[in-house]
Amino acid sequence: MNFNFSKKIDKIKTNYIIHNNGYDIINKPVIVSSKGSFLKSISGEKYFDPGLGAGSQILGYSNKKITDAIKNQIEKGSIYLHNNLNIQSFTEKLTEILPSQFTNFVYCNSGSEATQRALRIARAATGRKKIAYFHGGWHGMNEWTMNNDGERFGKFFIPREDGIPKILKKHSILLPYNDDKAFDIIQAYSNELACIIVEPVQGSNPRNDTTDFLDKIQQICKRFDILFILDEIITGFRLGIGGASKLWNLYPDIITYGKIIGGGLPIGLVSLTNEIADRSFGDKSKFVPTGGTFSANPLVATAGLSVLNILGTKDYNYINQLGELLRSLVNSYYKKHGIPLSVIGTNSISRIVFTNQKFKNRMERDYLEQGTQNKQIEFRKKMLDKNILWPNNGILFTGFCNTKNQIEKLATKINETSHEVFNELI
Ligand SMILES: Cc1ncc(COP(=O)(O)O)c(C=O)c1O
Structure with a gap:
């Protein structure tokens, strides 16, 4: 796209280019x-800014209570890499808000990581390789769910993503959204599918008349022991404090969160029911990698707790x-x-x-x-x-x-x- 904005361009002399879809350092205000x-x-x-930080700044940018909490914590440390009180208090608070069956949590640093971890856990829990996702959806930068499967949708334009070997998508099944043809495809792969991942509201097509469709996905998942992953990275703590799962009475096996719960700092969260946690982490014959240098750090936990406390009053x-x-x-x-x-x-x-x-x-x-x-x-x-x-x-x-x-x-x-x-x- 050629963003040749006329008036409002800040001309800054630079010797570098940041390659990031989100930033256009040449043609945008700085x-x-x-x-x-x-x-x-x-x-x-x-x-x-009608985008409010891709929805993450539900309380507005630089909310004073949150920045004060961050300032206070940063003096005590932003990373401990060991169990810490901040992440425990934050997690405790989450369990008060989320559907009660979610008592197991995996922290990471972005929504993309959360969906990647969720798919990995689903594969480990079920012992199956294939995952299914919907056209028009967005689950971040993980390779498994990017839409580079152009063939299936014939004349419709689907962007190609270079740098992702086709072999990585061998086990990814792209489904048509809000279309019952999806269920025939799911049924055809029912013995091989580890999970189906879906956003309750697609950012590319936000609407509230898809609850029956979501319900049908949930039912077919139960029928074939396919895990139902709800990606609430946008809708969590936004459609209502309990997100879509509470508002629309959905019963996923795994829910991913991000954005809002970081209080402006990077976060990703995978929440699992006991049953799924048992099938993946409880089985000692399996090793399912999670974690990371900045995962569950005390700074993001502090910001997150602060945002949840405020949202609880709204x-x-x-x-x-x-x-x-x-x-x-x-x-x-x-x-x-x-x-x-x-x-x-x-x-x-x-x-x-x-x-x-x-x-x-x-x-x-x-x-x-x-x-x-x-x-x-x-x-x-x-x-x-x-x-x-x-x-x-x-x-x-x-x-x-x-x-x-x-x-x-x-x-x-x-x-x-x-x-x-x-x-x-x-
Ligand atoms: C539904 C959904 N899932 C996952 C992601 C990826 O999150 P992140 O950009 O934090 O990696 C996004 C980001 O917009 C999203 O909207």
Whole structure:
């Protein structure tokens, strides 16, 4: 993508390039500080961030209680590499919030690591090799669940990922999402599948009408002793404090968490039922590697405990209603002015899609959005000109730091920008 933003580019002379999808050091503002819903650039420009750190900053950037807790702990140490009180208190708190069957935890340092560990544990517990995952999903950077299996989805564009030998994907089965054809494929591989991993709400296609589909996945998993892994790295502590599993009464074998529970520091967490922990760690004939230098460090545990304590006092209706407000203000404007876009989403998760047609999954979304790439780039560029830093992943989150007024202003700027981008139609 060519992000040639006009006004708001901080020109910094560098001799290096950081290769990271998330950063574009040449064509983006250079951020030097953050507070609440805003990021500040080196040139002093203040940007509203509707992505809130890929959803991780549900309380807002640089929350004072959390930064104070981090400051206090850092003087005592950020890493001990031994059992520590901080991780014990944090884990204790987690068990008060999560579904009661989850009493076993594996810590790591990112969501990507959590899903990687979860898949490994599922394979070890079942003694089976194959894993299944859904098109349009995202489980981070682990090789097993990246979408490079282009063939199955024929004419639909699926990005190719170079650097991942095809052999590594030999045991990964890509399934169509929100589509009953998935169950025929699952049944065909039922004796070989260790697990099925799914997000309760896909960031690429956020919606709340897939609960029956999730329920069917859960049922087929039980039927064939396939482990059901719920990836709650976005939805955990966001759809409600207990995440999707509690809100929608799901009974996964394994849940992965990340983002919010790090309080702004890197974290990944795999939570397991006793039964699964027994089948993987309890069986002394098996060795399932976990751990890592920074895993379960006292600093992240302190930040995590602090965020959980604060979230326990919050009413999630607040952020859900802000999400609803954003969707309704923008969608009603689009309808009134015949702008061919829509905002989809559920609770505090939303996304603008460049079609006003209904679709059931990312595959159909990609199909309907064909040819809108330049409009999408223009939209982001114009939003930046209005001091709104659009998230790279396109997922909009409302948080406890947002006010109603901020969301109304955001909706107005989205509406104005959409109007400008599609002005030839109106
Ligand atoms: C559902 C889901 N799983 C896993 C990940 C990977 O997490 P991380 O970026 O912390 O590695 C993400 C990140 O966006 C995610 O949304």
